[in-house]
Amino acid sequence: MTEKYLAQPDLDFIAQVRGLGGETLKKCYQCATCSVACPIAPEDSPFPRKEMIAASWGLKDKLICSGDIWLCHECGDCSDLCPRGAAPGDVLSAIRSVAITEYARPKALANAVTDPKKLPFLLGIPAIWFAILAFITMTAGETMTKIFEFIPFFDWAQHEGEHVIAQADFFSTWFVDLTFVPTATAVAIIFFLSLKNFLNDIHENAVLEGKTDKTTLNYKEFFQALIRVIPTILRHDKFNECESNKDRATPHMMVLFSFIGLFIVTAIFFIVLYVFQTPGPYSQLNPVKWLANISGVALVIGSGLMIKNRLDKKEEQLTYYKDWFILGVVFALGLTGMLTEMTRLAHLEYISYFFYYLHLIAIFNLFAFLPFSKMAHLVYRLTAMTYAEYSNRK
Ligand code: SF4
Ligand code: SF4
Structure with missing residues (x-):
């Protein structure tokens, strides 16, 4: 049986990602073109489509604990090919910025x-x-x-x-x-x-x-x-x-x-x-x-x-x-x-x-x-x- 997952959206996280350059994230309609286009995504569970879904649902914990967001080299190939202009490359970059702020201490300095x-x-x-x-x-x-x-x-x-x-x-x-x-x-x-x-x-x-x-x-x-x-x-x-x-x-x-x-x-x-x-x-x-x-x-x-x-x-x-x-x-x-x-x-x-x-x-x-x-x-x-x-x- 498929495991049930209770999504707990973090609205502040969505706002944070949008404010740091990922304002297009809600445009994604999950066609998966980006994951196919990405030249360096692993075959098994490729990025960035799954990250786009998680980001639009506000799944902060899932994203900032993911190594995959860091495997992206911000080349922009996926953003160029996205039919909806959702700019997944920029969204991943914004998620990485949130992750840096999240892991670094003191947080006030990270926010500054x-x-x-x-x-x-x-x-x-x-x-x-x-x-x-x-x-x-x-x-x-x-x-x-x-x-x-x-x-x-x-x-x-x-x-x-x-x-x-x-x-x-x-x-x-x-x-x-x-x-x-x-x-x-x-x-x-x-x-x-x-x-x-x-x-x-x-x-x-x-x-x-x-x-x-x-x-x-x-x-x-x-x-x-x-x-x-x-x-x-x-x-x-x-x-x-x-x-x-x-x-x-x-x-x-x-x-x-x-x-x-x-x-x-x-x-x-x-x-x-x-x-x-x-x-x-x-x-x-x-x-x-x-x-x-x-x-x-x-x-x-x-x-x-x-x-x-x-x-x-x-x-x-x-x-x-x-x-x-x-x-x-x-x-x-x-x-x-x-x-x-x-x-x-x-x-x-x-x-x-x-x-x-x-x-x-x-x-x-x-x-x-x-x-x-x-x-x-x-x-x-x-x-x-x-x-x-x-x-x-x-
Ligand atoms: S980001 Fe663009 S290419 Fe990727 S799944 Fe969403 S709509 Fe499709
Ligand atoms: S920006 Fe990142 S996710 Fe998009 S194609 Fe380039 S490496 Fe892959």
């Missing part, structure tokens, strides 16, 4: 990132904080050095004697790191807790829906699946299976690799400063500096192309505040980083400090709000793809 009215706060708080740091660095550097002289290599005036433009003379590296190290730690903890819940939920959901016969989650096998999935992600194989937005693959790849490059650069210079006690600025002939410059240029071009693609496809693929927020932050991060470096090399001291100030605000917006912004898709999609590989969902 999707609310354009809160943008002045998101930009204003780091702007004030870094202005205070600059003021203290410029006016109380020597006093601070005396107070903290018990720390072996604590020095605010690192470049006395020779005139080298160093951002540390305007924003003490100590203060900058004392801002970003705790921020990065908090972000890592938030991600760990969110992903732990997310993984357990998608596993329970998969068991319930019969998508896997592995009733207990085996972390060793899950880790092995992760190793197998990483090359697929780096090569952007799934992006290349799509048709409508195939041109997104190259810019997306540029942005991903530039972040990997900049992460390596930051880690190396952090060790060079705190372990080998050698402060910057470092020579342009240094290979790590090459990597930084190449990654910076790739970030500007990649995110610039992503913005151009969105503007060109204004009619077919609508872009919402959550998309513009993260695109804007990533582009600003790359651009202000490159301008800081170029003006420093051109000896435009205070202009360079100003761009560095904007750069710090962009870095803060990217990292502090990482678990709440669209950028969180990096880890949620990685987890969902790994789970699909682990559960042998082809």
Whole structure:
């Protein structure tokens, strides 16, 4: 006998999805063209038709605990072919935004990132904080050095004697790191807790829906699946299976690799400063500096192309505040980083400090709000793809 399921519609969820870019969801008349059109949906229980039904019924719990919403790469093929203009690709994107907000804590911060009215706060708080740091660095550097002289290599005036433009003379590296190290730690903890819940939920959901016969989650096998999935992600194989937005693959790849490059650069210079006690600025002939410059240029071009693609496809693929927020932050991060470096090399001291100030605000917006912004898709999609590989969902 068919199992009975008592649907409990969550009207707030429907409103949330519609407000985040899925306002077309009620247009769906369940023809299933989208599931047939999707080049990457698994044969067994394909998406996005079933998600369209669940969304229009307001089945929030069923949807945000589903790994399938993350397997979608937002290519738009299904939206192009939908005979009713229900834009299933956009609806799935909106559901993913709700899922990010749902799993992340604190929720107030998660809601703030999707609310354009809160943008002045998101930009204003780091702007004030870094202005205070600059003021203290410029006016109380020597006093601070005396107070903290018990720390072996604590020095605010690192470049006395020779005139080298160093951002540390305007924003003490100590203060900058004392801002970003705790921020990065908090972000890592938030991600760990969110992903732990997310993984357990998608596993329970998969068991319930019969998508896997592995009733207990085996972390060793899950880790092995992760190793197998990483090359697929780096090569952007799934992006290349799509048709409508195939041109997104190259810019997306540029942005991903530039972040990997900049992460390596930051880690190396952090060790060079705190372990080998050698402060910057470092020579342009240094290979790590090459990597930084190449990654910076790739970030500007990649995110610039992503913005151009969105503007060109204004009619077919609508872009919402959550998309513009993260695109804007990533582009600003790359651009202000490159301008800081170029003006420093051109000896435009205070202009360079100003761009560095904007750069710090962009870095803060990217990292502090990482678990709440669209950028969180990096880890949620990685987890969902790994789970699909682990559960042998082809
Ligand atoms: S979203 Fe469009 S293509 Fe998909 S089932 Fe609904 S009406 Fe059909
Ligand atoms: S947007 Fe692309 S990947 Fe996502 S469901 Fe539609 S066709 Fe599939």
